[in-house]
Amino acid sequence: MMDSLDRAIINHLQGGFPVCANPYAEAAKQLGTSEIELLARIKKLLGDRVLTRFGPMYHAERLGGGLSLVAMKIPPNDFDRVAGIVNRMPEVAHNYARDNVLNMWFVLATETPEGQQNALDVIEHETGYPVFNMPKIKEYFVELKLRV
Amino acid sequence: MNMDAIDRAIIVATQEGLPLVPQPYHAVAHQVGIEPDEVMARFRIMLESGVIRRIGAVPNHYALGYKANGMTVWDVADERIDELGKRIGQLDFVSHCYQRPRHLPDWSYNLFAMVHGHDRTETERKAQQIAELLGGDCRAHEILYSTRILKKTGLRIPG
Numbered sequence: 001m002m003d004s005l006d007r008a009i010i011n012h013l014q015g016g017f018p019v020c021a022n023p024y025a026e027a028a029k030q031l032g033t034s035e036i037e038l039l040a041r042i043k044k045l046l047g048d049r050v051l052t053r054f055g056p057m058y059h060a061e062r063l064g065g066g067l068s069l070v071a072m073k074i075p076p077n078d079f080d081r082v083a084g085i086v087n088r089m090p091e092v093a094h095n096y097a098r099d100n101v102l103n104m105w106f107v108l109a110t111e112t113p114e115g116q117q118n119a120l121d122v123i124e125h126e127t128g129y130p131v132f133n134m135p136k137i138k139e140y141f142v143e144l145k146l147r148v
Numbered sequence: 149m150n151m152d153a154i155d156r157a158i159i160v161a162t163q164e165g166l167p168l169v170p171q172p173y174h175a176v177a178h179q180v181g182i183e184p185d186e187v188m189a190r191f192r193i194m195l196e197s198g199v200i201r202r203i204g205a206v207p208n209h210y211a212l213g214y215k216a217n218g219m220t221v222w223d224v225a226d227e228r229i230d231e232l233g234k235r236i237g238q239l240d241f242v243s244h245c246y247q248r249p250r251h252l253p254d255w256s257y258n259l260f261a262m263v264h265g266h267d268r269t270e271t272e273r274k275a276q277q278i279a280e281l282l283g284g285d286c287r288a289h290e291i292l293y294s295t296r297i298l299k300k301t302g303l304r305i306p307g
Contacts, residue, residue, distance in 0.1 A: 010212075015202030019191045021184070022170055039168055042205070046165075053206040055166035056191070058159060062199045064151065069248065071255070087299040097296035098219070102255065105219075105292075106299070132251045138230065140245040141237025 002050070005033055009041055010050070066113035068135040070120070071102035072127070079103070082127045091119045102132060151199070154182060158190055166203070209243075214264040216271040218291040220278060221257035223250075228285050229259060235281060236261050241274045256288065268293070 002010075008031050018026045025035040033041075045051040060067045074082045079097070086092055086106060095106035110116050120131050151159075157180045167175040173191065177184040194200040209217055224232055229247055236259070237245035244262045261278060265271030275291050282289075 010205060010207050013204045014207070015204045017166075017203040019173065019188050019195070019203070021174070021188075023172065024170055035170060039170070043168055045205070048211070049208055050211045051205050052208045053165050054168070054204070055162050055164070056194075056200045056203045057206060058163060059198055059201050062197070063159065069260075073254065083298045092299060094300050095298040096294040097298055098292040099295050100290065100292045104298070105294075132255055134248040134251075134255075136246045136248060138233065138247040140230075140233035140247070141242070 005031065005037070006041060006045060006050075009038070009045065060109060064112070066108075066110040066116040068108045068116055068133055070106055070108050070123075071132040071134065072104040072129055073102050073132075074104055074127075074129060076103075082129065085126050086123060089119060089123065091115070154180065154186075155190060155194070155199075158187060209264050213266050216265045216268045216293065218263045218265070218268075218271045218275065218293050220261045220263050220275050220289060220291050222259040222261070222278070222282060222289045223256045223287040224259045224282065224285055225287075226258065232282055232285055233259055236278055239274075239278070239281075241265070242278075257290070263291070 012031065013027060017023060020026055022035070024038050028035045028038040031038065042051070042054050046054060072082065072086075083095065083097075083104065086104065087095055091108050091110050093107040093109050095104065097103060098105050108116060108119055110119055116133075116135075120133060124131055158176060161176050161179050166172040169175050171184070173187045174184045177187040180187065191200065191203075195203070233245055233247055236242055239261075241263055242261045243264060244260070246260045247258055248260055250256055250258050263271050263274045263278070265274055271291065271293075275289070279286060279289060
């Protein structure tokens with residue numbers, strides 16, 4: 001069970017973690033706890049999978065790579081075969097089945113922007129189905145504002 | 149921002165998380181083989197330039213009870229999308245909000261917003277709030293729930 005300190009960590013530490021010699025001590029002070037306690041809590045929240053990660057969140061495109069959201073329209077009786085091909089690609093980060101005419105949605109992350117087209121060509125060629133490539137045109141907001 | 153081999157080494161060392169020790173930047177410095185002050189200076193530059201969005205806790209929506217995470221998609225007039233996208237992105241239950249290309253005739257939606265709810269009723273109520281905010285500027289919308297996770301690995305640059 002989470003208590004008020006766990007909730008405070010989730011609510012107040014989604015960003016703004018300090019860059020200084022003793023950042024956990026600094027953050028602990030703001031949360032009204034100790035460095036040792038804060039470190040123990042973060043370890044526990046990570047161990048319980050309440051947090052997926054603690055640290056810097058990098059902006060994928062600004063690291064120089066290519067990133068896109070791609071959808072496909074796959075007949076149900078061929079879905080597993082296509083999922084196998086798509087999932088084997090190291091460039092495919094997440095892949096979800098969704099309840100829509102476009103029933104497969106995945107994130108394609110390549111080392112370079114130019115690598116995107118090549119990966120898309122491979123997927124189309126190996127699966128025999130067209131891809132619906134939907135790279136981001138604009139970002140209006142990306143921030144976790146989750147409250148617990 | 150131009151990244152060099154040292155930035156890359158710092159990213160590889162921290163993309164799965166900061167060390168959980170009292171002096172994490174010192175630990176990274178030791179691993180990369182540079183001075184702690186240099187690591188901290190580079191972190192500040194990466195924060196300022198936006199290479200790092202933020203530093204902190206990344207919560208797992210699902211573990212926190214948000215089990216109905218819907219990808220809501222909207223068909224909005226292109227000339228109004230910037231203004232409307234900004235307003236949708238500010239809603240506290242929207243975590244990501246993007247403009248993406250249409251693929252007519254199969255796909256007419258150009259605005260995507262991830263909406264998080266404890267159950268589908270809550271997610272649908274939140275989507276309804278977006279629908280009211282968009283009003284006559286929205287021609288159609290849908291909520292896509294994931295029915296299966298087929299693959300989930302993080303975005304990683306190779307070390």
